[in-house]
Amino acid sequence: MKKLTTMLLAVGISVTALVGCGGTPGRADGTAQTVSTDGSTSMEKVIGYLSEAYMAENDGIKITYNPTGSGAGIQAASEGRCDIGLSSRDLKPEEAETLEATVIAIDGIAMIVNPQNPVSDLTIEQIGKLYKGEITNWSEVGGSDAPVVLIGREAASGTRDGFESITGTEGECKYTQELTSTGDVVQTVSSNPNAIGYASLASVNDSVKLLSVEGVTPSTETIQNGTYKIQRDFVFVTPKDKDLSEAAQAFMDYASSAAADEMIEKAGAVPVKR
């Protein structure tokens, strides 16, 4: 009962706080313009940083984000239920007939192992075999004789979705641990000499060893020029046949301009090379 009361109290306080912040000042004529975005959960951080920075500079514009997943976002954009659809995969040919995709950032997924692990390079095929449980000992990929401990993210994570689709291991991974945050993955890999994990490049620190994939070390440069393979695009999806609202167009221009690069980097993604 005590817990319940505390919880309700917390909910009450946060609701009040939200209401408090909700009053966007609006334009001179008193109306606030809303740009609605809908889609990829992996893009939550990117869109969060971008919209916060944009709203701080542009009074009277409100950017909303509905985390529904790439597929749902693309559908929402094609049905006109949102201004901008967010997708962390490229459009399928039939989707591209009516929709326009604008890449605003690239998500680089880094493979990490414990610093004690002698392995420093893996191929995508090897990574796939490791995660599918076809290779269970590090000695098979040039490491020491030790069991492989596979660290991953929870089923609904965008990073997991990206990793599994690029390595072709969807639904087949034999994880030892499924953790709920990037920080947990880095911490666990740093404390277990036999662990391998994946995480957004930006969240990797010195406590773990960064692997090169097919001979290419992940960095902003190798991700931008496409030589580092474990990466995917973050795209804004808009209808081809309809013009965006003034506010949505302005936000899109901002997001694809050099001014947004800093925010994209802060959010852990890699800006597009211009």
Place this chain on the structure above:
Amino acid sequence: MSKLKKTADALEKAMNAVFTFCGFLAVAFVLVITAFLVISGVPAIGEIGITDFLFGRVWASTAAEPRYGILPFILTSVYGTAGAIVIGVPVGLMCAVYLAKMSGGKSAGIVRAAVDLLSGIPSVVYGLLGMIIIVPLVREIFRLPDGANLFSAIIVLAVMILPSVISVSETAIKAVPKEYEEASLALGATKTETVFKVIVPAAKSGILTAVVLGIGRAIGEAMAVMMVSGNVANMPGLFKSVRFLTTAVASEMSYSSGLQRQALFSIALVLFVFIMIINLILNFVVKRGESNE
């Protein structure tokens, strides 16, 4: 005079209403939560099929052909809780005996303060320490590839249930009439014999209450076990990475949608039913204890 009395009466009445309202508010919360869980949890069970849901051995909520079997979670929660009780209750009970019977004034004060402090530590801190200390330790001691498993979770849960086990059983032990103990000692029994053959049996209903409370605490814990159990939906094994009922809800809720989300509500409903059963048992135990006295 009469005016004063009138104001006092009005105040009395108003406060009465406020108290009654607050009393019913608590009831309302329970009803709302129950109704919400049933309404949002039942449809998915219907769609998946109750036997497939409760006894399905595979949970693959985001696969191309999703499967929603929660038997691994149910068994993990049951085993994890049982393990925590097996380790936590004996330790807690003996600590309570120490506090109630063996210790002198000062040292008991220190131990009691420590126990109180233990109950105030947030579960995320238990999880953090478990993740950084227990998991690597378990890995090295048992020479496993990875230490995040059911065993680590049991250790963490056992420590977490200690405070409630200790304080409830201490009260129960203290309530045993002193004459029992004196009679036992006078008959030539040693102190240890007295504790185990006289005091503990006399306090058994209180100790049982402590056990049930411990079960309640252990089965409902999410944060700490999420950090040490590995979270893979395996059928449970002592040294396997496992997922509990609580963590199954917590780890997927934030991004879930459609049937997956509904299924998570159904898991919450199952958990809720478990807690209800535990509470009913607790009520039963307490009532029986009272009628015995």
